[in-house]
Amino acid sequence: MHVLITGANRGIGAALAARYRAEGHEVTGTARQQARDLVPLDVTDPASCAALAARLAGRPLDLLICNAGVYPDGNEQLDTGYPAGMWAQTLATNVTGVFLTVQALLPALRAASGAKIGIISSQMASHTLASGGSYIYRASKAAALSLGRNLAVDLAPEGIAVGIYHPGWVRTDMGGPAAAISAEESAGGLVARLAALSPGTTGCFETWDGRAHPY
Numbered sequence: 086m087h088v089l090i091t092g093a094n095r096g097i098g099a100a101l102a103a104r105y106r107a108e109g110h111e112v113t114g115t116a117r118q119q120a121r122d123l124v125p126l127d128v129t130d131p132a133s134c135a136a137l138a139a140r141l142a143g144r145p146l147d148l149l150i151c152n153a154g155v156y157p158d159g160n161e162q163l164d165t166g167y168p169a170g171m172w173a174q175t176l177a178t179n180v181t182g183v184f185l186t187v188q189a190l191l192p193a194l195r196a197a198s199g200a201k202i203g204i205i206s207s208q209m210a211s212h213t214l215a216s217g218g219s220y221i222y223r224a225s226k227a228a229a230l231s232l233g234r235n236l237a238v239d240l241a242p243e244g245i246a247v248g249i250y251h252p253g254w255v256r257t258d259m260g261g262p263a264a265a266i267s268a269e270e271s272a273g274g275l276v277a278r279l280a281a282l283s284p285g286t287t288g289c290f291e292t293w294d295g296r297a298h299p300y
Contacts, residue, residue: 087146087197089113091186092153094123097205097252100272101150108276113141115153128153128182134189146193148279150203151183151229158221172221179225183232194245201246203279204233206290208251213299230290230300237288246287250278253293266293 088105092098093114102114115126115137124140127133128151155178161167183204187194194200208214210226230249237247255271274293282289290298 086110086148087113087144088148088150089115089141089146089190090150090152091115091126091128091182094118094120097255097268097271097275098150098152100268101152101275104269104272104276117153126153126186128186129177131185131189134185137186138189138192141190141193143196144193145197146190146200147197148201148203149187149190149194150205150275150279151186152205153182153186154179154205154225156219156222158219161219161221163218163220167220175221175225176228179222180228180232183229187236195243199244199246199284201248201279201282202233202236202240203275203282204229204247204249205252205275206230206233206249208292208298210249210251210290211299234288234290241284241287244284246282246284248278248282248286248288249290250275251290251292251298 088110090098090101093102094116102112105112114123116123117127119125126137155175157171157175158167187202206229207226209223210230233247233249240247252271252275253266255266255268271293278291292298
């Protein structure tokens with residue numbers, strides 16, 4: 086199986102790449118800056134996405150995991166924070182970047198039999214569980230959830246399944262040292278979820294450990 090993971094240079098993305106490689110799969114990991122064993126990809130740049138697609142031309146892609154993301158507004162204050170530039174940067178990465186990546190890699194996904202797309206969202210995408218704050222990140226992850234569910238509808242006739250996942254509160258640069266689980270635990274759960282993803286479950290919003298997540 087050929088797996089492509091965006092944002093594979095650290096955290097959950099790196100743990101996913103390590104897990105799939107350990108299972109014997111071919112992994113293409115990407116990062117904004119080129120590094121050893123990683124392909125350069127700026128998900129906010131259409132030219133960069135097109136270059137990645139050209140690099141993969143002729144190679145089927147069985148699984149695309151859209152993991153790259155940013156969370157810049159955890160400490161912003163409602164009265165004075167959340168500047169417009171922060172909104173633009175976050176939405177460009179967490180939402181537009183997901184769409185541009187999927188769009189660019191559709192030929193490679195279509196070349197595989199029963200390809201899958203996994204979108205890493207967050208429990209903070211849920212309007213049911215809204216708890217305030219982090220407005221930009223919450224809005225971007227809610228948009229990524231909506232994007233994934235609509236992609237699931239449009240790609241279902243082609244046999245491409247799409248799943249959206251909350252990876253857990255993970256001990257990464259984003260989640261912080263007090264988080265509940267390790268990147269390796271999160272990756273193990275996500276690998277299981279993606280293995281179970283099928284045309285019958287396309288459009289699902291699930292937690293890393295297999296629970297249906299409220300919208």
